[in-house]
Amino acid sequence: MPWTANKLGAVVVGIDYRLAPQYQFPVPLEDVISVVRFFLQDNILAKYGVDPSRICISGDSSGGTLAAKVTQLVQNDPEFKNKIKAQALIYPGLQGVDVLMPSHRQNEHGPILSRDMAIKMGCLYLTKDKALPQAVRENQHMPHGSRHLFKLVNWSTLLPEKYRRNHIYTEPIIGKLNSSYPVFLDSRLSPLLATDSQLEKLPLTYIITCEHDILRDDGLIYVSRLRNAAVNVSHDHIEDGIHGALFFMTTPFYLRVGIRISDKYINWLEENL
16 A cells, blocks of 8 residues: 555555454445445545545455445445546456356466465355355355356356366356355355446446466456446456465565566556546
8 A cells, every 4th residue: 555655646545344254244345335435425535635536446356356346336326426436456356156267277276375275265254164165166155046147257258268278167056055155146245246237337447367366267257247338447467477466576575576566557547547
């Protein structure tokens, strides 16, 4: 946040939302949306010297998940729908429906974020039930009544061909868990489950995806769906990028790809806000 504020000369608000596993879904999202709605009040924007015509919601990784959903909620709220000029999402996680996308298979062992670690953390966001992670690993976690949602995240139709490679699409398996988790049908958990009519209302969007990242395909599919909904989207794909690269761009690492991602992000904001 400090480097964003310093480079842009902007007011940057970071939200210290409550974290899982102590506070599980939807508490973190509710914390974020309540702060955003509070901050978007005209008198609060004026108090902090914020230009109300230049507001962007942004986040990376799980923060990108929250930023994407909050932007959807705000844009579909009559009280706030014209307040957001842009959203900027850096390697966001956007769905929990299908965890056997090509990027999950190609980047199963990391770097930084392995498939197993992502599944463990994602499940702790929802429950401490130890049966859920195993079901998710096998893509057998979706409840009855969810098949109509699969088209919204179907990588075989929504992913650019070069990223499909030789992978064969199979639907997630329905109804295998003894305990049903209807939360997997909730677009507040998976922003990619928003309908096309909800996506049409979204503002100018910037998305960064990284090749060596299990979340790569979430971002690529969102780019496709937003463009299909006639949303103005800018997209940078980092061929040598890894998940979490921004955390390693300062001392003692100075990871060049992290610095490059940061520069692309800042340059886009400078040009578009």
